[in-house]
Amino acid sequence: MHNQNKILRVLQLITLLKKQPAKSIRFLAGILESTDRTVYRYLDLVKELGFELQKDHNNKFQIFGEDDYPSISFSKEEVSLLRDLVLSTGKDNKLKDSLLQKIYLQSELAIQGNHVLKANLGRMIEKINSSIFENKRILLKGYHSINTQVISDRIIEPISLTDNYNSVCGFELETKLNKYYNLERINEVVILNESQEFNKLHQLDELDVFGFSERNGEKFIVELSLSLRAYILLKEQYPKIGKHINKELKSEKYNLKVNVNNPKPITRFILGLNDEIKIIGSNKFKNYFLKNKI
Template sequence: MFNQHKIYRVLRLITLLQNKPSKSVRFMANLLDCTERTAYRYIDLLKQLGFEVQKDEHSKFYIVSENADIDEGFTTEEANFLIEMTKTAGKENILKDAVLKKIYLKSEVSQQGNLLFKAHLSKLVEKINKSIAVNKKVVLKHYHSVNSNKISDRIVEPIQFTENYSAICAFEVASKQNKYFNLERIIDVEVLEEPQEYQEQHQVEKTDVFGFTERNGEKFEVELQLSLRAFILFKEANAGLEKYITKIENSDLYLLKVNVNNPKPITSLIKGFKEELEIKGSKAFMAYLKAEKSFKI
């Protein structure tokens, strides 16, 4: 039987890997406050329980979402009862792990894992809001940069959150640049006593649906034809995409049309669901995909 701390880590890891983007082992170890070796053991445990844990092209891990196929669930009490009954079947019962996985996915236990993750993000928002109110600098602890693939502390002057509170626009002291920092990649926030000193350089740049600002005037027009499953999974991966998706009349298909400043996030989504969609354009985006060595169209 798992102890309480181990259950917390497993729930948090499941929730973490079900949320985009994919996570490195180092990032998971930092977030779960454990060694990288222990993080690998938790990944192996998830695989043993039947979760489809996969690596992307950068050797980062994610769980293939199956929530779209889940309709009606169990209460926590019902799930715990079924779990105990299932465990009595013995280690050699090949159905046990599959049943345990389905109980988890169809129960309130899964929702509790999401609540733990959301509670962590809420604390970060609260601390950053406090720093904005009193014009103080903050340290974004162990921030995981997708561009550099490094984890480091960032001293910043927070400016404002994005509309959906998924990122914070802030002036980074070291680089003297205004940047967007994804909340899911922040381990913790420390509010400093130092007052903000670069407010005249603060600037909020307009971002695309993935939180990326425009660089060198370059934009990519993306047009995808989605199946119903892809439509659901795209919404789960990024709720902001829904307003750019329309249903195609007299069919079960959907059309996504959106402009992005950075084509990498949408390309990662396409790679995960290539069998569930058709790429329509544009020329610039198609040229980018053809140039991707790890991507075939």
């Protein structure tokens, strides 16, 4: 059972790392219910399996690029070894590494690993919906804040889930502010036996393409020239940004012009691909970038 759990956690880790944004070791340890040292060992295994693992300047990790193996089938020998691995025999076999790679790409265990993550998010969504219906407060246990880089518990009065079920908007009791919380950064949702009291202060703000409301900071106009690679990666990471990007005529460059409520996400993205992105407009954002690029 130990080896089976290890495989499932590695699969869950791969699933997490293939989703944007990049994740910190502390965040991954919280989601996987493991220690930081264990997560580092899992990351070594992920690299051994052939995935291109990238670390940004904030020591956060993600898997870069598309799968290089679009269609793979198992041999009889690999199927046999897979059965042995799942049954936790732990045999030492040369087929092991190639098999683990294929498990993620094309096996029921890959689906199961993804379902582990999705099932947890599904339970959170169910609890949040119930608390809204019952007009109850909820406790967000172990929320991982990107802005403060702090893991803490938050008590909120939930207002609504976003249309894509990525976040919940809630009135935070400690700060008396309406905020959005990414579900993937929550370890657990607990419904409290406390009725909501601040309904008159509940407010849903329109989010920018990065998921930030007007209350999250100062507004900026961002204008960029992107390479094809930068364009693809930005659309993958933030799908809603696509309608704000236009391709230059007779060129492989793409132009972005968008209003944002928080410049931190796009600043981090530019820093990761600095040679493939040029800031072409908005002196206000240029000055912000120059002050925060180190």
